[in-house]
Amino acid sequence: MFETLDHRFTRFLLESGALKFGEFTLKSGRKSPYFINAGAFDDGRRIATLGAFYAEKIQTEIDNERLPVRIDTIFGPAYKGIPLAVTTAIAMQLNYGVTCGYTFDRKERKDHGDGGLMVGKPLEDGANVLLVDDVMTAGTAVREVVPKLKAQADVNIVGLVLSVDRMEKTKDADVSAVQAVQEEFGFPVLAIANVRQIFDAGRQLADPAGDGMVVDDAIARAAEEYLDQYGA
Template sequence: MSEPLDRRFTQFLLESQALKFGDFTLKSGRRSPYFINAGAFNDGRKIATLGAFYAEKIQAEIVNGHLSTRIDTIFGPAYKGIPLAVATSIALELNHGSTVGYTFDRKEKKDHGDGGTMVGKPLEDGMNVLLVDDVMTAGTAVREVVPKLKAQADINIVGLILSVDRMEKTKDSNLSAVQDVSREFGFGVYAIANVKEIFAAGRELTNDEGEPYVNDEIAQAADAYLTQYGA
């Protein structure tokens, strides 16, 4: 494909109205002039397209030598990670001929039927597990889920694929959340696009009225936010 992955992904975010501009309070408590709404991927076409982007990023990182060529299952943390894991697994099969399982967790342990806290491909010792999540701001979800996975089996977490890296420093360091998680857990974290790439593309891409999605006012607000919180 002629256009870079991050630019194509930015166009998809904008056309899906998943990238919003305004005044948003994040889980971290920070007030942000932009927000990525994973809930906007709410039909079959959008979630299939999103899965295809994840699968493409995974294949690119395998080619780059950053990810293992053997991935046994894709793990997505409940709830937003569930459709990501399923859609990515499907896209890897259909678009890349790679058969990979999917696994996700339950918020509460099930005490009837098949029981347990995990759904999908069972975790077993020695398995290579790739995590998927939507947007990383502080890395809280990863810190919650890694111990749960390690408690299930002696697995190898080979990496984490995100849709967007917000490139924000943590509250306790000058490292970005991506850098901090990678340092803490020892696996690479790779985003389909980061916010700088998204805003650069958004200034060039135009809406139906021929106007850039990211105008000067939006760009200035984003730059000010990253000046304060960016890593």
């Protein structure tokens, strides 16, 4: 049976232990009934598989003309974005024959050796840069990264690819963080899956630990109540 990208990605999140249900306090202070932990991709197989999902999403959006054919480098903000940029660049080469550089920033400028703030493919005027990150909550990381990139060179930031769009409104507006970033910076923000797709898929996946589905009625109800309050 054919499975969509979001369905396959949900299965991967669950098998990796990256998607958990319960009660979690987010950085925003909100109490969420679900949590996505990018730190769960902690071995070669998992991080390679994650990179393949990012690459599949990127290639799909290139085919749909939402991203340009030419991507000069994939940028991942330190620290979580570093392995994402590297594994995605590898997957683009292996799976699609597309050569992309990878670049990431240092938390502090290095004043010895090769020096500088950036590591990887150098940023040059006119370069097409694609950002990758895990989960966007408020868009803070993007707002920190864009000025850093522009300070290095007059690059074209062509988009941002996330693992999951939580579809939550910001504290200051009724639009989601994804929508706010798109409006502010003018580039598309794309997610492998959004939280509603994940819950829809979870209701169709059998729970390997017992009877029933991964997402039962209680979990689904808690998620709906949360999104009714905070969703955009």
